[in-house]
Amino acid sequence: MIPGKGAITRRRAHVATGLLSAATIVVASLVQASLAGASSPTVIRAVGAENEYANVIAQVGGRYVNVTSIMSNPNTDPHSFEVSTSVAREIASAQLIVQNGVGYDTFMEQLESSSSNSSRKVISVQSLLGLSSEVKNPHLWYEPTTMPLVAQSVEHGLAKIDPAHGAYFERRLTTFDSSFVPLARAISVFRAEFKGVKVATTEPVADYLLKALGLDNVTPFSFQADVMNGVDPSPEDIAFQQKLFTDHIVKLFCYNAQVISPVTTSLRDLAKSSHVPVVAVYETMPVPGYDYQSWMLAEVHALTRAIERHESTTSL
Amino acid sequence: MVRFLFEPGLFSNDTVRTALLLGALVSIVSGVVGVFTVLRGQSFAGHALTDVATAGGAGASLAALSPLVGFIGGGVIGAGAMDAIGVQRVKDRDVATGVVLGAATGLSALFLYLITLQTTTTGSTQSILFGSVFTVAPSTVPDVLVLSAVVLAGVTLIRRPLLMSSISPELAAARGVRLRVVGLIFMVMLAAAVGLSAIVIGSILSTALLIGPPASALRVASRLSHALVLACALGVAATWLGVVFAYDSYYWLGSGRGLPVSFFVVADVAAEFVVVSLVAWRRRQRTTALPESLTVPEQVGWV
Numbered sequence: 001m002i003p004g005k006g007a008i009t010r011r012r013a014h015v016a017t018g019l020l021s022a023a024t025i026v027v028a029s030l031v032q033a034s035l036a037g038a039s040s041p042t043v044i045r046a047v048g049a050e051n052e053y054a055n056v057i058a059q060v061g062g063r064y065v066n067v068t069s070i071m072s073n074p075n076t077d078p079h080s081f082e083v084s085t086s087v088a089r090e091i092a093s094a095q096l097i098v099q100n101g102v103g104y105d106t107f108m109e110q111l112e113s114s115s116s117n118s119s120r121k122v123i124s125v126q127s128l129l130g131l132s133s134e135v136k137n138p139h140l141w142y143e144p145t146t147m148p149l150v151a152q153s154v155e156h157g158l159a160k161i162d163p164a165h166g167a168y169f170e171r172r173l174t175t176f177d178s179s180f181v182p183l184a185r186a187i188s189v190f191r192a193e194f195k196g197v198k199v200a201t202t203e204p205v206a207d208y209l210l211k212a213l214g215l216d217n218v219t220p221f222s223f224q225a226d227v228m229n230g231v232d233p234s235p236e237d238i239a240f241q242q243k244l245f246t247d248h249i250v251k252l253f254c255y256n257a258q259v260i261s262p263v264t265t266s267l268r269d270l271a272k273s274s275h276v277p278v279v280a281v282y283e284t285m286p287v288p289g290y291d292y293q294s295w296m297l298a299e300v301h302a303l304t305r306a307i308e309r310h311e312s313t314t315s316l
Numbered sequence: 317m318v319r320f321l322f323e324p325g326l327f328s329n330d331t332v333r334t335a336l337l338l339g340a341l342v343s344i345v346s347g348v349v350g351v352f353t354v355l356r357g358q359s360f361a362g363h364a365l366t367d368v369a370t371a372g373g374a375g376a377s378l379a380a381l382s383p384l385v386g387f388i389g390g391g392v393i394g395a396g397a398m399d400a401i402g403v404q405r406v407k408d409r410d411v412a413t414g415v416v417l418g419a420a421t422g423l424s425a426l427f428l429y430l431i432t433l434q435t436t437t438t439g440s441t442q443s444i445l446f447g448s449v450f451t452v453a454p455s456t457v458p459d460v461l462v463l464s465a466v467v468l469a470g471v472t473l474i475r476r477p478l479l480m481s482s483i484s485p486e487l488a489a490a491r492g493v494r495l496r497v498v499g500l501i502f503m504v505m506l507a508a509a510v511g512l513s514a515i516v517i518g519s520i521l522s523t524a525l526l527i528g529p530p531a532s533a534l535r536v537a538s539r540l541s542h543a544l545v546l547a548c549a550l551g552v553a554a555t556w557l558g559v560v561f562a563y564d565s566y567y568w569l570g571s572g573r574g575l576p577v578s579f580f581v582v583a584d585v586a587a588e589f590v591v592v593s594l595v596a597w598r599r600r601q602r603t604t605a606l607p608e609s610l611t612v613p614e615q616v617g618w619v
Contacts (some may be wrong), residue, residue, distance in 0.1 A: 080432040080439075222573055230439020232448035234566045234574030241328070259438045262451050313580040 005030070036161055044161050047090055049099040049108050052141050052285040053125070053150065055292050057098060059179075060154045060172050064165050065096075070282055071105070076129065078283045079228060083107045084184040085136045092276035094120060096157050098150060101126025102138035121157040128153055136204070136225065138187045144187055147292055182266050183293050186300045194307055200271075202228045202264045203256040206281040209299065210254065218250060227256075233263055241267055245274040252276065252306040257315065279304040279313050286316045325562045328536045334457060335449040335559045335577070339465045342516045343525060343551030345415030349509035350530030352502065353539075353545050359531075360410060361398060361503070363523045364417035365510045368394025370519040371420045373513075374427030375527035377437060383444070384459055389516040394420060399500050403501045415595040422462055446578050447518025449559065460512060464479040467508045474501055479540065479618060519577040525565065527553060537601070550592075554584035 028215070046067045048054025054069035062069065068090050071078045091097065091108065093114035099108040101124040112122060125140050126133070129147055140146050155173040159166040195214035202206065206225045210217050223237040233241075244250045253271040255264065257280040272280050279302045283294050295316070303315035326332055372390015389392050392469050393415055395522070395582040403410035424444075431440045443451065477498045481488040483496055506526075515520035528551035530543070537543035558581030 075436055077438045082432050155594060184360050225436065226573075230442055230444070232439075232451050232576065235329050235335075235450050235563055236325070236566045236574070238331050238450070241327065258436045260436045261443070262453050266453055271344060285503050313456050 026283075044095050044158060045093055046096040046158075047094040047098075050141070050203070050284055051287065052147075052292050053100070054297070055285055056147055056151050057096070057154050059176050059291065060169060061150050061158055062167065062168065062172050064162060069285060070108075072285060072287060074258060074282060074286050076271055078104070079259060080230065081107070082084075082140070083111065087111065088115070092117075092307040094125070096121045098123045098125065098154065098155070100124075100138060100140055101138065102131065102133060102135050104138040109283070119161075121161065123153050123157060125150060127246040136221065137207050139205045139208065141297075142206050143155060144183065144212050144296070147206075148180060174213065177241070179293050183297050183300070186297055188303060190214070192299055194304075196242075197307060198250045199252050199254055200241060200250040200276075201254040201256075202261045204269065205256045205259070205283055206299065208256055209296070213303065213305075217254075218244060227259060227261060227264060230250065230261070238267075242270055245271045245276045248276070249272065250276060251305055252303065253278045254303075256283065257281065259305060275310070277310050277312045279303055279306050280315050290316070291299065321560065321564070323567050326560065326563055329563070330454075331450050332559060332563055333452055334452065336556060338452060338457065338460055338516055339555030339559055339581075340458055342512045343529070343555050344548045345464045345467050346412055346470060346511050346513045346522075346525045347529050347533075347547035347549075347551040348530075348544055349505055350526045350551075351533065351543050352471070353506060353526060354530045354534055355479075356502070358409075358506070359523075359527050360467060361413050362419070362506055362510060362526050364398070364413040365391050365394050365507050366422065366519050366522045367417045368397075368420040369507070369510050369514050369522065370444060371423040372441065373519055374424050374431065377440050377444065378431055378435065380425050380435075382456065382459070384463075384511065384515055387519060388463070388511030390420070390510045390521050392504055395500075395503035395507040399503055399607060405469055443518070445520045446576065447514065447521065448514060449516045449555075449577055449581075452515055452564070452570050456515065460515065463508060463512060464553065467505050467512070470501065470505050474498060483618065496572055506602055509596050517581050521578050521582050524582045524585050525542075525554070528589055529554065532589045535592055535596040550588050552586075554588060555581050556584075557584050596600060 002178060007194035010260050026292050042064070044061065044065045046054075046057045046061060048057050048067060048069045049071060051072035054067045056071070057065060058067045060088060070087055071081055073257050088111050091111045097108070097112070097120065099105050099122065112120070125146065126135070129140060129143075129146065131140070131306070151173055155169045158169045171219075171229070191214040196216055197214075198216045198218050201210070201217055201219045201224055204221070205228075206222075209218060219241060220237050222232045226233040226237070253268070255268055255271075268278055278313075279299070281299060285292060288300065298316055302316070305311040305313065333451050350362075353393060369391045372386040372388070372393070373388065374386070376383055376386025398412045400417050401415060402408035416544035428441050428444070436471060471568075477488065477493040480491065481493050481498050486567060489495055510519075510522050513525045516522075517525060528546040533543045533546035534549055537546055558577055562574055562578040565580075569575075577585040
């Protein structure tokens with residue numbers, strides 16, 4: 001049956017009143033929320049420059065922290081990240097920030113100084129680890145000892161901003177630390193079994209983890225740095241790298257899936273045709289489905305499978 | 317001397333061999349097309365096409381296509397646009413070229429920004445603008461080979477009307493040459509040549525290979541065939557020496573770092589131009605006291 005014209009108008013009127021009242025509720029709750037936010041901050045706004053740091057903040061902060069991450073897209077290269085205005089807004093309103101340093105996220109410092117806030121707590125992982133800016137490999141989160149220190153510093157920061165929930169943050173820090181045990185165990189088991197195994201890499205992203213695992217990364221650092229910085233590696237380095245596969249000098253090829261160039265893809269093809277297993281590693285934490293610990297554990301397992309069963313892991 | 321020039325492993329290195337082959341092919345195409353470009357006074361158009369090629373290359377990288385497709389596709393579209401705006405009359409030519417150049421460069425900026433937001437490709441700006449013949453995928457070689465053959469065949473096919481319309485458009489028109497058609501075909505050839513040379517030394521620097529060796533050759537050549545051969549020879553010499561120097565530079569600095577091959581190629585092109593200009597100047601001083609303006613119409617005899 002086709003409704004009459006009157007029915008339509010009436011229905012429109014109903015819809016209109018419905019929308020209006022909904023809008024009133026939304027506006028009222030917004031006003032309420034902003035008033036509440038102004039008087040007593042119940043949820044701390046935090047920013048992790050890279051999503052692996054954001055993940056650690058979330059693990060420690062739990063329900064009293066609202067975390068956003070700046071670099072989280074697995075389909076981009078963080079080394080060539082460009083800042084947008086929404087990033088600037090998030091940083092301006094953040095109360096706690098974790099950033100890497102060592103030139104990896106220089107834009108963070110610039111945005112922080114352009115929106116100065118004396119009560120904001122900024123944790124630079126570089127200074128937390130006492131490193132100079134001359135450190136050549138900025139991928140500090142792959143070092144297995146880094147994140148427990150970051151978590152501790154985050155807990156201190158959160159407890160200072162919101163002392164009422166200090167005990168809560170402390171409990172969550174303890175949980176975080178104990179969740180690190182399986183990873184630490186996996187690393188020491190790997191090390192005992194495969195210490196000194198030769199591997200090749202495209203880029204230094206996972207180098208700290210490879211070193212902790214006792215692996216011998218034989219790719220020249222000049223090659224890795226050239227790929228990281230987006231300039232062309234020299235033909236000598238490319239030839240050296242090719243020989244690592246064709247002469248089967250290395251047991252696996254650690255491939256940065258987020259920093260790709262024609263050189264890295266042609267090397268990956270060569271590794272495949274030479275039956276050298278490829279293991280994908282990432283700049284930022286692959287999402288969804290991983291937290292920092294399970295991500296690192298997955299990488300260790302992928303490396304184990306590559307050495308033991310010659311199995312490639314082309315994506316996590 | 318030989319050991320000084322050729323560092324160990326130079327000729328057994330696959331990357332270097334591919335670079336030498338590509339460099340030679342592209343230098344020959346650029347040399348041939350470049351001679352006509354300089355004769356027609358379209359060097360600026362050639363440069364603008366490099367900017368359009370940049371936009372094409374960046375667009376191709378964004379769409380995960382081969383850079384060669386982007387360089388040449390962009391160039392051909394740009395050539396069409398310039399022809400539509402009016403590249404035929406000398407007075408309009410600079411305007412058309414300038415408009416296309418500006419628009420294309422803006423588009424490149426947008427594409428290069430989007431690449432950083434949407435892809436894992438690293439160093440796109442560097443590789444598209446300045447290139448590196450060492451990083452060209454070996455699978456590109458057959459494409460370059462075919463395209464080079466097509467461009468050379470195309471130029472050979474229209475060489476008579478092309479030369480005539482380049483040197484004296486009025487004379488050509490009087491003899492029934494369709495200037496517009498010849499001009500458009502040549503612009504497409506030019507776009508293809510720019511695209512090919514963008515693969516080797518990057519889109520921005522591809523003008524160097526297109527204009528440098530032909531300009532040098534035309535300073536001393538007394539016949540078209542001499543100019544063509546000399547332009548190709550100078551181009552091949554510049555790219556090959558560039559490749560060798562770039563390979564050797566790995567050992568010069570002692571830091572395990574080489575210098576960019578595109579720099580060496582372009583530096584060689586510039587050095588050749590200086591040397592050839594000096595030779596031409598000496599020769600002119602010795603032979604005749606004619607003013608320089610009288611030497612250009614001499615080329616009418618080439619038709």
